[in-house]
Amino acid sequence: MLDLKPDSEETSRLLERIEKGQLDAFDSLLARHRDWLRRLVEMRRDGRLQARVDASDVVQETQMETYRRLDDFLVRRPMPFRLWLRKTLQERLKMMQRRHIEASRRAVGREVGQPDNSTSPMWQQLAGIDPSPSQNFARDELARRVRDSVAKLEETDREILLMRTFEGLSYAEIAFVLEVEPAAARKRHGRALLRLHNLLTESGLTESQL
Amino acid sequence: MNDSQPLDDELVEALVAEATDDYMDRAQQGQEPSIEEYVKRYPKIAGILRGLLPAVRVMHRNDAQSSGPLGTLGEFRLLREIGRGGMGVVYEAEQMSLRRRVALKVLPLAAALDPRQLERFRLEAQAAAHLHHSNIVPVYSVGCERGVYYFAMQYIEGRSLAEVIAELAAGKAGQGGGRSGVRVDANSVTSTQVPAAQPVPTSTSSITEFVRNDPSTPSQNRKENKDKDNKDTVEILRGAGTTQWSTDETTHFRRVATLGIQVAEALDHAHAMGVVHRDIKPANLLVDSRGTVYVADFGLALLQGDSGLTLTGGLAGTLRYMSPEQVLSQVGIVDHRTDVYSLGATLYELLVLAPAFGATDRNALLQQIVRDEPIAPRQRNRHVPVDLETIVLKAMAKEPTARYASAAQLGEDLRRYLEHRPILARRPTLIETALKWSRRHRTFVAAALVVLLLTSVGFAVSTALVARAQWNTRQAFNRLAEEQSRTKLAFQAEAQQRAKAEQSFRQARRAVDFLTEVSEEELADKPELQGLRRTLLAAARDYYQDFIDHSRDDPTLQAQLVASYVRFGAILDEIGSPADALAALNRARDLQEKLVRKDPMMPELQAGFFSIYSRLALLRGGRQLSLLVQKPVQDDLQLTPQQRSEIERLDTDRRTALASSGHLTVEQWRKRFEELAAQDKSLSELLNSSQTERLRQIALQLRGHDAFTDPEVAAALKLSPEQIQKIRALRDEARRSLFATGRPGDQRAEDWKQAREGWRKISDKIVGTLSDEQRTQWQAMTGEPFKGKLRTMHRGPGRPWHGAGTDRPDASNASLGSVGPLPAAATPDDRSPQETPPQDETLRSGPAPTHNQGIEQRPDKQEKPAKPEKSGRVESAR
Incomplete structure (x- = not known):
């Protein structure tokens, strides 16, 4: 078996309770993961899909989908719950994006991510709580550039970067979500990092500025 | 790595990945690895790493914020995260200017809310900040710092009742459901049932599962938490260390009552200040180590908006304690009594350590809340005192009017129970039970019962009216006699008399309202019971007529008067006097406008408007139109295709006008009335004279x-x-x-x-x-x-007073068959x-x-x- 981090005791306990038919456990389970799911979506809001897809919609759809397929999951237990949830989210997100793109025949695919502070709670959060006011500006600036560069990446690059760097998934876990070999996941990550570096350089971010 | 050959891309990729992975792993462990170190270790890719690692750190840091120093927000220094909810994160923080510890609720996602919602939140939060009560978590300040909304509350050393209930229930279960006194060690329970209550800083796998280094608690609704004193809190609930909960249920019940009183008083204070909590539930009630309860999160329920009813809002968490009117989203009629209900539901759960409505499926839960009476607590635990059961069930009545009129009254009754005085709540009388029952069992037996009841109720009505009239006379007489020696005793006797008359008056009123409803809704589809139905309606009509005659000039009864006019009009319409019905409804509308002008914010008034309006719509063109949309009629009248499509358009217009509701001003309502009248006109212009005549036939x-x-x-x-x-x-x-x-x-x-x-x-x-x-x-x-x-x-007149929004087409009578699919016309708005x-x-x-x-x-x-x-x-x- 791949090196997958098992679900936490709490999650396992909740899953057990759900198996016994206690709905409030499912509730707690979702509650535990809601913010995390939301963040996962928020991260992706800075890319080309922009605010076209509403984070809470994705989270809600994911939760409903989870609810629908929970029985099946409990029977098969193909992977840790956390990963399964992650996977479900990814699928929903893809589907919703596709739906949006199809709905509006506007060429979303070619739109470049716009830096838009008002619709980017993640970065606000990042900028909003900071130990040293003097560092605020520099970090804001860096954050802005990083965000812009991440937004310019190809979707597959951005995705793996977010998973590894932002979410801190292991390669085994990424491999599971993307349905590839862990080694390939690792390679892709390295490639994505390089591309990010190139973009950062293009944007004028030099070492001296750090 | 010291090789001076240029590296191929693949190798660079591998190295970059390796270096970055290592860097992140260490950062994750809380170290601050220096970039220089990596530059030295990987000279071949030094340039890349210099640019890349800071970026990686920025990205990575976002998750790791809560490790190490959390930073500041405004004048608050964040100490640690103590909880996460759907909307925000709660931190323990220090208000630097005052050097005091606060619980800081931060809504980082506030930017995602629409401005109207935010404005509402701000207003409500400010109102909540003005609440000063010893049982309300004091809100120190509300603010917005760089797009992050927050509010600072007193830091409560305690835990929520939800946790306490879970623990007590677990303890109970641990005893095999019995009530014998095996003591459950609070700590062991804590560690298995509520792991989050563990000291937080050490990041265990369970805590960092998703959000690295994020000591968030699994308990969704925990607003306040702390890592010690949990045991104390449970002790308090158990019985202050001297008596164990499990061995002395009586003590437990009295404790529940004590908690209930505190919450009720807090709510009453808030209600008096115009703030409705809307989300009272165990998770929002915090108990400190002294056993004091604090109501938390005033005004926050608004933020959940509609999502409170969706999965995101916490399916069972919030929904379970919501009042029927809240669940039905009856805009405008959710008032302070929703809190009375939710407190009732909370006390219920505290009493029997199981929720009042336990459905595990969302829809089933909704059904239960709206339709089912909760299982009597005493059926679940026969030791629950009768009085407490009565109080809780009254608070949880489906109809807001049947609940305690105020949280204070609920608190007062709980106090009476504690002091061994007779409580004021009555157990449902035979009549009420019978009516509830007959509502559910539409049988002849039930109908017959209603007839029997009617006789007695009719009696009660006249008695009440007589008593009222007598009281009026007596009052006048007494005023004259005031100068004469009126003993205190006589005064008291009179007051009692009056209270009694008032009470029976109200009861009678309720009974008649209910009867009308029964006859309007339940008997409508029993052709063989039409006679009975008419008898009932006629009796009710007489009652309302009497009521109108008696209360026309009584300023305290104007709202009820409007309701009476509406019902009166509905009944008149029903029994075939449309002209009189129209007059009654117009009268209702005039009165209603007057009332609304006086107090535009009274929610019942909006609902009242709606019922008047829908009823008027029906009386006017609606009835004709609903006939005209049916194909057999159209064929009989030999309508032209143009006429048919015109009729369809009018029908759609009418539906649209009827469908939307919400808070409208008197002028907006007027406008709607006018639109309606205009429709009548176009309808009458649409048909030629012979068609009009035939339609009448x-x-x-x-x-x-x-x-x-x-x-x-x-x-x-x-x-x-x-x-x-x-x-x-x-x-x-x-x-x-x-x-x-x-x-x-x-x-x-x-x-x-x-x-x-x-x-x-x-x-x-x-x-x-x-x-x-x-x-x-x-x-x-x-x-x-x-x-x-x-x-x-x-379509009976529905339940005029609660607005057409609650009306539902009842398509259940499938045995009538042979109609084919229910026509689209069977919408709630269709009359x-x-x-x-x-x-x-x-x-x-x-x-x-x-x-x-x-x-x-x-x-x-x-x-x-x-x-x-x-x-x-x-x-x-x-």
């Missing part, structure tokens, strides 16, 4: 022999008083024989059939009593028999033309000499013999 045919009781018809036929009396007698006789037959379906089915035949023949008989001249006139009025099959929907034509009567409603041809009897093969045979002319959609 069809409508009259559909009314059956009821038409003869209509004053207008009586006038047109020039019925003599003797004839009118004769007609009434004929109807009464048929009705009696129908009832004397008893329940259909048993051996007496034959009798039943006969009686029903008798019922049907009334029209013939009535027409038989007419003079030749009158008969000719009647035939002219009704025209050729209408041959089409219509769907009829017995069909034949409000209540009893089908059997309708059959015979055609011109007497010819009516027989139209009837095709269908053998009564239904498994429910209670249903009369259906015949061809009119089918019912319900």
Whole structure:
């Protein structure tokens, strides 16, 4: 078996309770993961899909989908719950994006991510709580550039970067979500990092500025 | 790595990945790895790493914020994260200027909310910040810092009742459900059941599972938490260390009452300040180590908006404690009594350590909340005191009016229980129970019971009215006699008398409202019970008339007066006096406008408007229109395609106008009335004169022999008083024989059939009593028999006072069959033309000499013999 981090005791306990038919456990389970799911979506809001897809919609759809397929999951237990949830989210997100793109025949695919502070709670959060006011500006600036560069990446690059760097998934876990070999996941990550570096350089971010 | 050869891309990729992975792993462990170190270790890719690693750190840091120093927000220094909810994160923080510890609720996602929502939140939060009560978590300040909304509350060293309940329940379960006193160690329970209550800083795998280094708690609703004193809190609930909860249930129950009083008082204070909590539930009630309860999160429920009812809002978490009106999203009628309900539901759960409604499926839960009475606590635990059960069930009544009128009254009753004084809440009387029951079991037995009840209620009504009148007189008399020596005793006696009269008055009022509802809704689709229904409605009409006469000038009764006018109008309409009905409703509207001008924010008033409005809509063009949209009628009238499409358009317009609601001003309501009137006009212009005439004929045919009781018809036929009396007698006789037959379906089915035949023949008989001249006139009025099959929907007047929003088409009566799919017209807003034509009567409603041809009897093969045979002319959609 791949090196997958098992679900936490709490999650396992909740899953057990759900198996016994206690709905409030499912509730707690979702509650535990809601913010995390939301963040996962928020991260992706800075890319080309922009605010076209509403984070809470994705989270809600994911939760409903989870609810629908929970029985099946409990029977098969193909992977840790956390990963399964992650996977479900990814699928929903893809589907919703596709739906949006199809709905509006506007060429979303070619739109470049716009830096838009008002619709980017993640970065606000990042900028909003900071130990040293003097560092605020520099970090804001860096954050802005990083965000812009991440937004310019190809979707597959951005995705793996977010998973590894932002979410801190292991390669085994990424491999599971993307349905590839862990080694390939690792390679892709390295490639994505390089591309990010190139973009950062293009944007004028030099070492001296750090 | 020290190789000076240029590296190929693949290798660079691998190295970059390796270096970055290592860097992140260390950062994750809380180290601050230096970039220089990596630059040295990977010289070949030094340039890349210099640019990349800071970026990686920025990305990575976002998750790792809560490790290490959290930073500041405004004048608050964040110490640690103590909880996460759907909307925000709660930190323990220090307010630097005052050096005090606070709980800081931060809404980082506030930017995702729409501005209107935010504004509402801000207003509400500010209102909440003005609440000062020893049982409300004090809100120190509300603010917005760089797009992050926050508010600072007192830091409560305690835990939520949700946790306490979970723990007590676990302890109870641990004892095999018994009540014997095996003591459960609070710590062991804590560690297995509520792991988050563990000291936080050490990041265990369970805590960092998703959000690295994020000591968020799994408990969704925990607003306050702390890592010590949990044991104390449980002890408090258990019995302050001296008595264990599990060994002394009495102590537990008294403790629950004590908690309830505190919360009720807090709520009452908030309500007095105009703040409704809307989300009272165990998770929002915090208990500190001294056993004091604090209500948290005032005003936050608004933020959940509609999502409170969706999965995101916390399916069971919040929904379980929501009042029926909240669950039904009855805009405008959710008021402070929703908190009374939720507190009731919370106390219920505290009493029996199980939720009042335990459905595990969302829809089932909704159903339970709206429809089911909670299982009596004493059925779950026979040790629950009767009084507490009574109090809790009263607080949880489905109808807000049946609950305690205020949180203070709930608190007062709990206090009475504690002090061993008689509580004020009454257990539901036999009548109320019977009515609830009959509402659910639409049987003849129930209907018969209602008749019996009516007799007694009628008595009560008149008694109450008399008492009231007497009181008025006495008051006047007393005022005169005030100067004379009036003893204190006499004064008290009078006050008591008055309270008693008032109370029975209110009770009677409720009973009649309920009766009207029963007769309007439950009996509407029982053709054989139409007589009974009319009797009930007539009695209710008299009651409302009396009420109106008595309360017209009483300023305290104006709102009820409006309601009475609406019901009165509805009933008049129902029993065939549309002109009087219109007058009553117009009167209601005028009064209503006056009231709204005085107090625009009273939510009931909006609902009232809506019911008046829908009723008026029906009285005006609506009825005609609902006839006209039906194809058989259109065919009969030989409408042109243009006319048909025009009618469809009008129908759509009408539906649209009726569908939307929300908070409207008097002027907006006026405008709607006008639109409605304009519609009538275009409707009357649409048809040519012969079509209009024919439509009238069809409508009259559909009314059956009821038409003869209509004053207008009586006038047109020039019925003599003797004839009118004769007609009434004929109807009464048929009705009696129908009832004397008893329940259909048993051996007496034959009798039943006969009686029903008798019922049907009334029209013939009535027409038989007419003079030749009158008969000719009647035939002219009704025209050729209408041959089409219509769907009829017995849309009773609904429940006028609670607004049309609660009305629902009842399509459950599938046994009437043969209608095909329910027509689209069966929406809640639709008021069909034949409000209540009893089908059997309708059959015979055609011109007497010819009516027989139209009837095709269908053998009564239904498994429910209670249903009369259906015949061809009119089918019912319900």
